[in-house]
Amino acid sequence: MLGLQLPTDPRWVNIVEKNIEEILTDHAYCEQKAASTAISLIVSFPEYTELVQEMVALVKEEISHFKMVHDKILERGWVMGRDRKDEYVIQVTQFFPKGGSRTIQLVHRLLYAALIEARSCERFRLLSEELEDKSLANFYRSLMVRVKPIITQCF
Numbered sequence: 001m002l003g004l005q006l007p008t009d010p011r012w013v014n015i016v017e018k019n020i021e022e023i024l025t026d027h028a029y030c031e032q033k034a035a036s037t038a039i040s041l042i043v044s045f046p047e048y049t050e051l052v053q054e055m056v057a058l059v060k061e062e063i064s065h066f067k068m069v070h071d072k073i074l075e076r077g078w079v080m081g082r083d084r085k086d087e088y089v090i091q092v093t094q095f096f097p098k099g100g101s102r103t104i105q106l107v108h109r110l111l112y113a114a115l116i117e118a119r120s121c122e123r124f125r126l127l128s129e130e131l132e133d134k135s136l137a138n139f140y141r142s143l144m145v146r147v148k149p150i151i152t153q154c155f
């Protein structure tokens with residue numbers, strides 16, 4: 001349904017739930033990067049008025065998600081950690097060729113962002129179904145319900 005070629009191994013949740021602080025930190029950076037990507041698209045393609053309008057709305061939504069995740073970190077008495085390299089994101093980025101016309105570059109950047117969002121949505125579902133921490137599972141269910149209709153429009 002999300003257009004992903006390979007599903008995440010369901011055991012992924014069992015591995016990552018041993019370090020909820022790390023999940024929340026990684027997630028917070030994903031939300032921050034989604035907002036940053038939307039701002040970057042505005043800066044790179046200001047002549048696409050409809051895109052700019054949509055990206056402004058997206059920046060607001062993603063930064064609100066960032067705050068929600070940051071609040072979860074603070075609720076647990078933690079401080080957000082440092083960002084880590086994400087091998088999946090690196091490989092997805094490298095899949096798309098560099099260069100080409102501005103339109104091709106825009107399409108590649110939008111596809112790249114949609115793939116990252118699709119993977120996030122899939123993992124939100126896994127977290128919502130499998131996490132033993134039911135409060136956090138419900139949090140991920142609420143995020144998945146918001147993101148899924150947008151992703152399914154992309155694929």
Ligand SMILES: [Fe+2]
Nearest residue numbers: 031034062065
């Ligand atoms: Fe988000």
